[in-house]
Amino acid sequence: MIETHSGAAHPPKSALMLEGVKKAFGATEVIRGVDWSIRQGECHVLIGPNGAGKSTLFHLMSGRYLVSSGTIHLNDIDVTHFGANRISRSGLGRSFQTANxxxxxxxxxxxxxxxxxxxxxxxxxxxxxxxxxxxxxxxxxxxxxxxxxxxxxxxxxxxxxxxxxxxxxxxxxxxxQKVLLFDEPTAGMNKHETHNVIELLLRLREADSSRTMVIIEHDMDVVFELADRISVLVYGEIIACDTPAQVRANRAVQEAYLGTPAGAAQAAVQSQRH
Known part of the structure; x- marks a missing residue:
């Protein structure tokens, strides 16, 4: 599992824990064995190239899709086989990429x-x-x-x-709900509107420090303003999970975002496994 800790004797408690999560549609595997831990009370931003599987991963965590294999725990409750309504009542809320x-x-x-x-x-x-x-x-x-x-x-x-x-x-x-998934909350907004959404999310955190936020975002200014930690999803796998500064300096992340050929990006994914 790709994870970092502050060095404390007891690692922070997880609000969401994914272990070996895979999702295939027919012969096409979109999520390829994700191990991922979201700490209680943090703002965790998920980034990655288009088509990396970010929205699919959100659908799995919120019960819209069922996993092909692996497990998902929400606040220590195994919700792997729960539907969306039951997961919502178990403490997870979400917004979608387009207004619903x-x-x-x-x-x-x-x-x-x-x-x-x-x-x-x-x-x-x-x-x-x-x-x-x-x-x-x-x-x-x-x-x-x-x-x-x-x-x-x-x-x-x-x-x-x-x-x-x-x-x-x-x-x-x-x-x-104490665990909130926001799928591209600033998509399609101008600079002023984006600023207002950032301020809203910051206010929500200040109002209740026990809230955990997981956000898919493409605007890197928003990412670095909000994130306690950032995870990077490439070809259905988490290749980095760390502080904004460490993720910014990560070579595999740089390659994924600088548009290197698919083979090089896939090699970067493979390098994280060994």
């Missing part, structure tokens, strides 16, 4: 539906549960936390792109 909202519903109604889902209910419960109940209270709490409380009555489709992404982040918080 009910456009005709208000911001508040989107948040309420997500709070209901976190409690194990479907959207059909929206109209029959009394107003002012736990789902409503939680919806208002998460909207306030991400700065959208004053837009709670606006249709989600009319929000700016940046506010839609903020709402996505709010929905990931709906069940008070």
């Amino acid at each position: 909202l009910f456009g005709r519903m208000t911001v508040f109604e989107n948040a309420r539906v997500s709070a209901l889902r976190a409690a194990g209910h479907g959207p059909s419960f929206l109209s029959i549960l009394r107003r002012g109940g736990p789902a409503d209270i939680r919806a208002l709490e998460i909207l306030d936390e991400v700065g959208l409380l004053d837009k709670r009555n606006e249709p989600a489709a009319l929000l700016s792109y940046a506010d839609q992404r903020a709402l996505e982040i709010a929905l990931a918080l709906a069940g008070n």
